[in-house]
Amino acid sequence: MILRRKKLEATVxxxxxxxxxxxxxxxxxxxxxxxxxxxxxxxxxxxxxLVKPANKxxxxxxxxxxxxxxxxxxxQNENLSGQLSALLGNxxxxxxxxxxKVHKDVVAEHFEPAIESIxxxxxxxxxxxxxxxxxxxx
Amino acid sequence: xxxIAFILIVFFLVCASVEPEDGRSQTxxxxxxxxxxxxxxxxEVGITPSTVTINGTPYQxxxxxxxxxxLLIQKETESERIxxxxxxxxxxxxxxxAMTEIVEKSGGIVTLLLEEEQTIIVE
Numbered sequence: 001m002i003l004r005r006k007k008l009e010a011t012v013x014x015x016x017x018x019x020x021x022x023x024x025x026x027x028x029x030x031x032x033x034x035x036x037x038x039x040x041x042x043x044x045x046x047x048x049x050l051v052k053p054a055n056k057x058x059x060x061x062x063x064x065x066x067x068x069x070x071x072x073x074x075x076q077n078e079n080l081s082g083q084l085s086a087l088l089g090n091x092x093x094x095x096x097x098x099x100x101k102v103h104k105d106v107v108a109e110h111f112e113p114a115i116e117s118i119x120x121x122x123x124x125x126x127x128x129x130x131x132x133x134x135x136x137x138x
Numbered sequence: 139x140x141x142i143a144f145i146l147i148v149f150f151l152v153c154a155s156v157e158p159e160d161g162r163s164q165t166x167x168x169x170x171x172x173x174x175x176x177x178x179x180x181x182e183v184g185i186t187p188s189t190v191t192i193n194g195t196p197y198q199x200x201x202x203x204x205x206x207x208x209l210l211i212q213k214e215t216e217s218e219r220i221x222x223x224x225x226x227x228x229x230x231x232x233x234x235x236a237m238t239e240i241v242e243k244s245g246g247i248v249t250l251l252l253e254e255e256q257t258i259i260v261e
Contacts, residue, residue, distance in 0.1 A: 025147050045232035047239055050160040062231075099159060102231045108185075109227040111234070112252055119166040127235060128161040 037061045037072040042103040047129035056126075058087050059099040060118060066110045077113045084121035098123035162239065167220065167249050180220040181209055181246070185229050185237050202237075207244040221246035 042063045060080070061069040068075055070083055088096050098118050102111050118125055183206070184191040190202050197205055206221075213219045221241050225234055238248045 022143055022147075025144070029147065029151065044158065044161075045235045047162050047235055050162060052160055053163070056159070097163075099161075104230065104232040106231045107227060108225040108229040108231075108234060111231050112225065112250060115166060115250060116252060125164045125166060126159075126161050127164060128159055129235065130158065131160070 037069055037101070040069060040072070040101075041065075042101055043105075044101065044128055044130045045104040046132035047127070048132050050129055050131055053097045053099060053126045055095055055097050056099050057091065057095065057097055058084060058123070059101060060084075060114055061101045062103060062106050062111055062114060064103040064105070066106055068110070068114055077117060080114060080117040081120040084118060084123055088121060088123060093124070096122055096124045097126050099126050099128055101128045162235075162242075164238070164242070164248065167247065180218070180222050180249075181206070182222045182224060182251075183237065183241065185223065185225040185234060187226065187228055187230070187233065190237055199236075199240075203240050203244070206241055206246065210245045213245075216247065219245055219247050220249055222251045223248055224251040 037059055040061050040063045042061060058071055061072075063069070068077055068080065070080060071087075075083060084098065088098075098121075100115070100118065102114075115125065182193050184194070189196045190199065191197065192202065192205055192209065210219055210221075223234075223238060223241070241248055
């Protein structure tokens with residue numbers, strides 16, 4: 001009697017691939033959200049003749065609870081200048097833009113020291129504002 | 139199902155990435171530069187929640203725009219056009235932005251005057 005050896009088939013379970021891709025995507029999305037500042041709550045002040053920043057190297061946010069964040073992570077004002085200097089490194093002038101996003105009702109006591117720190121670090125300040133809706137009457 | 143979930147995630151990602159970035163660039167002179175230029179007589183603007191002053195004289199917003207333009211038009215050099223902005227601790231960011239916008243549109247260079255914290259030990 002001849003016994004035939006069973007052929008072993010090595011197949012990739014294609015059904016599981018979709019689930020793996022899905023989980024990977026969720027992981028990447030969560031990672032990206034932890035690094036940016038889109039989760040922070042702030043309302044911009046209004047301004048006119050607004051322009052887009054030429055580049056963006058860092059973002060400083062002061063939210064409605066008066067908490068300062070550097071690239072989405074909370075930071076003490078005393079450490080802001082040092083951390084920004086490290087981030088900006090030796091970038092040439094014109095490429096040292098720091099987006100400054102401050103909630104419209106935050107008071108000078110909180111935002112002026114942050115402006116000073118950005119200036120100390122050699123950052124080029126770019127206030128993020130929203131266009132004012134009022135039109136000037138002649 | 140997976141395809142739908144994938145498309146939904148891409149949609150949310152695209153929506154999340156559209157963040158407002160329009161605004162106004164501002165050059166704050168460095169403190170060393172300020173010290174050098176402190177000899178030149180610069181204009182001092184004081185901002186409080188209710189008033190705005192130029193060299194101590196209070197003005198309404200409309201008057202302020204007119205007065206600061208008049209003062210800055212006489213200034214020729216960059217160091218003369220420096221406007222020292224001194225804000226009270228309770229001035230909101232929206233008011234500060236509005237006032238500094240007027241100064242910059244009139245040709246002024248905004249610099250800040252912050253109160254220094256000093257610790258005095260009493261024995």
